[in-house]
Amino acid sequence: MTEARVTALRGVELNVFNLDESAEFYSKVWGLEFVAREGGVMYLRGGGAEHHILTLHEAPRASLHSINFAAQDARGVDALHAKMVGLGVEIVAAPKARSEIAGGGYGFSLRTPEGQVLTVSAGVSKQEHVFNDSSKPVKLSHIVLNVADIDKQNSFFCDTLGFRLSDSTERMDFVRCSSDHHSIALARGHGAGLNHMAYEVPSFDGLMRGAGRMKHGGYNIEWGVGRHGPGNNIFSYFVEPNGFVTEYTAEVEQIDEATHMAGMPEYWAKKMPMPDRWGMSMPSQRLREAMSGKFTEERNLRCEDIISRKMAG
Numbered sequence: 001m002t003e004a005r006v007t008a009l010r011g012v013e014l015n016v017f018n019l020d021e022s023a024e025f026y027s028k029v030w031g032l033e034f035v036a037r038e039g040g041v042m043y044l045r046g047g048g049a050e051h052h053i054l055t056l057h058e059a060p061r062a063s064l065h066s067i068n069f070a071a072q073d074a075r076g077v078d079a080l081h082a083k084m085v086g087l088g089v090e091i092v093a094a095p096k097a098r099s100e101i102a103g104g105g106y107g108f109s110l111r112t113p114e115g116q117v118l119t120v121s122a123g124v125s126k127q128e129h130v131f132n133d134s135s136k137p138v139k140l141s142h143i144v145l146n147v148a149d150i151d152k153q154n155s156f157f158c159d160t161l162g163f164r165l166s167d168s169t170e171r172m173d174f175v176r177c178s179s180d181h182h183s184i185a186l187a188r189g190h191g192a193g194l195n196h197m198a199y200e201v202p203s204f205d206g207l208m209r210g211a212g213r214m215k216h217g218g219y220n221i222e223w224g225v226g227r228h229g230p231g232n233n234i235f236s237y238f239v240e241p242n243g244f245v246t247e248y249t250a251e252v253e254q255i256d257e258a259t260h261m262a263g264m265p266e267y268w269a270k271k272m273p274m275p276d277r278w279g280m281s282m283p284s285q286r287l288r289e290a291m292s293g294k295f296t297e298e299r300n301l302r303c304e305d306i307i308s309r310k311m312a313g
């Protein structure tokens with residue numbers, strides 16, 4: 001029977017002020033590969049089979065545009081859409097063939113209670129050739145959202161979209177839609193927004209080589225290299241040209257549905273007094289500010305200034 005739930009994270013879509021600058025960063029430094037460009041929209045892929053994992057939209061302000069998920073098949077898309085309609089969820093686009101999108105497929109879009117647009121699709125073309133460079137991302141691993149009301153957002157992802165709670169700490173709830181420990185995490189504080197996005201690389205060595213490429217490209221590691229508690233994943237965090245936080249991650253815990261028990265905040269507070277299992281690193285102040293959206297907002301103000309000066313002649 002077709003399940004009315006999300007089955008995997010596909011990718012993320014970002015609004016960016018300068019498309020060429022962002023495309024150069026994500027292809028030459030971050031390690032993605034160009035797939036297609038249609039007007040002011042650019043598609044980039046990782047080394048895995050997903051058609052594209054990052055979509056860049058040229059826009060006056062940088063922001064999270066949307067997050068893309070997979071359903072089992074077209075019937076799964078329709079079943080999930082019917083469930084959303086029944087629950088009164090805001091539908092942004094009804095189910096349809098997505099012929100205007102690179103990779104095509106069939107899908108619909110909805111809005112979370114805190115305003116993020118999520119697209120759920122099936123039947124998207126796959127990449128046949130996979131990369132053989134462990135320093136480059138294979139796929140999008142997870143998105144962390146800042147939330148104003150964590151109970152409401154947790155309930156939306158779990159009860160409405162079919163995610164399951166993997167772990168909960170004082171700061172965050174980690175929820176999964178596949179065997180990956182988390183595809184979405186919800187961070188308390190800062191109001192609604194994008195906290196960070198994480199891309200999976202195939203190995204620890206690959207993560208170190210990717211981090212080295214970033215360092216030589218002028219991007220310091222703002223947190224890491226370290227290993228998280230929930231998810232047990234290795235991490236290194238950076239701030240990209242739009243002020244968004246981006247992470248290389250590896251060795252993400254794979255969940256066994258038959259045996260996994262979610263750890264609650266008291267458990268994690270006792271087990272993990274430090275946010276890095278190795279006790280090696282703490283997030284920089286700059287990273288904390290970037291995770292709150294501060295640098296993206298500052299850059300947006302500068303871009304608005306440029307636009308208004310241009311209009312004034």
Ligand SMILES: [Fe+2]
Pocket residue numbers: 142144196197198247
């Ligand atoms: Fe992360």
